[in-house]
Amino acid sequence: MALTSELAEFLIPLPVLLPLLGAAASLFFSRHYKVQRYITLGVLGSVFTVSAMLLYITDVYGTHSVQVGGWGSPIGISLVADRLSALMLLISSAVLLAVLVYAVGQGIRDGNLQQPVSIFVPTYLALTAGVCNAFLAGDLFNLYVGFEILLASSFVLLTIGVSKERVRAGITYVLVSMVSSIIFLLGIAFTYAAVGTLNLAHIAVRMQDVPENTRMAIFAVLLVAFGVKAAIFPLSGWLPDSYPTAPAPVTAVFAGLLTKVGIYAIIRTHTLIFPSGLLDNLLLIAALLTMVIGIFGAIAQSDIKRLLSFTLVSHIGYMVFGIALSSNLGLSGAIYYAAHHIIVQTTLFLVVGLIERQAGSASLRRLGGLAKASPLLAIVFIVPALNLGGIPPFSGFIGKVALLQAGVDDAGILAWILVGGGVVTSLLTLYVVARIWTKAFWREREDAPDGHLVSSQPTVFIEDSFDVPYDERTDVGRMPTFMVLPTIGLTVLSLTLTIFAGPFLEFTNRTAFDLRERSDYINSVLGENQPLLDGPTTTISGTELGGGGR
Secondary structure, three states: OHHHHHHHHHHOOHHHHHHHHHHHHHHHOOOOHHHHHHHHHHHHHHHHHHHHHHHHHHHHHOOEEEEEOOOOOOOOEEEEEOHHHHHHHHHHHHHHHHHHHHHHHHHHHHOOOOOOHHHHHHHHHHHHHHHHHHHHEOEHHHHHHHHHHHHHHHHHHHHOOOOHHHHHHHHHHHHHHHHHHHHHHHHHHHHHHHHOOOEHHHHHHHHHHOOHHHHHHHHHHHHHHHHHHHOOOOOOOOHHHHHHHOOHHHHHHHHHHHHHHHHHHHHHHHHHOOOOOOOHHHHHHHHHHHHHHHHHHHHOOOEHHHHHHHHHHHHHHHHHHHHHOOOHHHHHHHHHHHHHHHHHHHHHHHHHHHHHHHHOOOEOOOOOOHHHHOHHHHHHHHHHHHHHHOOOOOHHHHHHHHHHHHHHHHOOHHHHHHHHHHHHHHHHHHHHHHHHHHHHHHOOHHHOOOOOEEEOOOOOOOOOOOEEEHHHOOOOOOOOHHHHHHHHHHHHHHHHHHHOHHHHHHHHHHHHHHHHHOHHHHHHHHOOOOOOOOOOOOOOOHHHHOOOOO
16 A cells, blocks of 8 residues: 555656646757657657556545645645546546647648647647646645646647637637636635635635635635636637637647536535535526527537537536536536546547548538548547437437436436436437538538538648639548547547446446545545644544535
8 A cells, every 4th residue: 555655646746747848848849840749649648648547546545645845735735636536637638649649640641831830739738737737736726727727728729820710719718718717816815715725625624614605605706717617608608719710639629628627626626625515506507508508509500610619518517417416426427427528529529620621611501422422431420429419328328317317316396407408408419410410421512502612721720721612622631540540549439438338337436425425535635633623623534524415
C-alpha cells in the first residue's frame, strides 16, 4: 500500500505537467513541424498511459492526493485523483490523442506553408493541461486556474486562421467565459468568507456549520458559473454560435470535452460540498429545458455543425437530470452518460470534417449521395449517430435507461416529467440524425437545393476556399488514412461502452457511492482523525459526514 501511494503521488501531477512541458518544447521546435508532431503524440500517449494507471489505482486502492510544493493541506495546493477524476482523465486523454492524430492527418493532406500549424500544437497541449488540471484540482482556486487555461487556449484555437466569422465567434466565447469567470471568482470569495478555506475537502467539513440560506446562495453562484461552462439552458446561447465556426479538429475536441469540464465541476461541488439537495428542483427544471429547447434548436438547422452543436446542448440535460436526482443510480447514470457523450459527440464532429473533405460542404442543402460515394463514411457516421439517438443496444440507450430508471425510482412529479422529457428528446434526436442520413447520404446530390455548389478546396485552419460549381472542384475529396483511423477508433471505443456495459456500470456505481459518501476523498486530502474545526476536536468519518440527498 505504501508503494502504491508513492506511485500515485508521482503519477498525479503528470497529466498537468507533461502537456505544459510539451507545449514549451513544441514552441522551441516551432520551425520543425514533424518534431512538434512527435512531441505532441508522445506527450498525449504518456498522459493516456498515466491516466489508465491512475484509474486502476483509484479503483483498487481508493482516492489518492498529492500536495504541490510540499505544503500540507488545507494550506497548500492539493491535486486529487479518485475514480471520477481518473475516469474523466482517461476518456479525455483518449479523445485528445485521437483528435490530434486526425489533425495531423488533415495537415499532411491539406496543409501548406500558410497554415498556422506551428501555433496549433502548443496551444492544443495547453488546452490538455487545463482540462487535466480541472479534473485533478483539489481546491476551488486551482479549479478556476484550470478554467482560465482552457479559456486562453480555447480563444486561440477558435480564432486560428483569423477569418471574420471565427474572430466574431471567439469574441463572443471570450466575453461569455469572462463573465462566467467573474461569477466564479465571486463564488470563491463568498465561499472563503463563509468557511475560511478554499480546499474542497476542508470546505466540505466546514460547510456543514454554515446556515442553510448562505449555503444555498453560495451554491447558486457557483452553479451559474459552472452552468455557463456546461452550456445549461438558459446559459447555453453562446455555444451554437461559437463551436461551428472552428476547424473540424477544434470543434470536435471542444464539443466532446469543454462542456464536460463544467459538468464535472457541478458533480464535484454538488456531491462533496452541497450534498443536501438544496437546489435540486431548480436543476431538474434546467435539465428539462436544456433537453427540449436544445433539440428543438437542432431540428431547425440545415448546417450539420450547428445541428450537432444544438444536440450537444440538449444532451447536457441528461447529465444534469442524473445529478439533480441526488441518488446513487442517478449519479451513476450521469457519469456513464458523460463518458458516452464525450466519445460519441467528438466522433460525430470528426465525421463532419470527413464529410467536408469528401463532399466540400457541411450544409444539408448541398449534400447528397454520400452513401454511394463513400460507404465507409456512411458506416462511420451511422454508428455514432444511432448511438447518440439512443438506439439499443448502444451505450446511449444504456445510459438513458439508467437515468430514466433513476427518475422512476425517485417518483417525484418533476422526476416523472423529466422521464417523459428524456424520452421525447431521445426520439427527436433520432429524428434529427435520420434527417442527416436521408438528406446527406441517401438522396442523390442532384436533388439537393444547392447541390451544384461546393467549396473549391478543403482547408485545415485558414478559410481560403470559395464556392465553385460541383463539376469544377479540383480536389476529388479523398479522405486521408490518418483522418479516418482515429474516427473509426473512437467509434470502436464507444462500442466498448456497450460491450462492457455491465462492468462499466458497476464502476460508475462504485464511483457514485464514493462521491456521495465523501469520507474517502476527505480522508485522503486531510488525513484521518485530524482536528478540523475550532473548538472541540472533530474527526472525519463516513457516519458523521454521510452522503446527503434524498
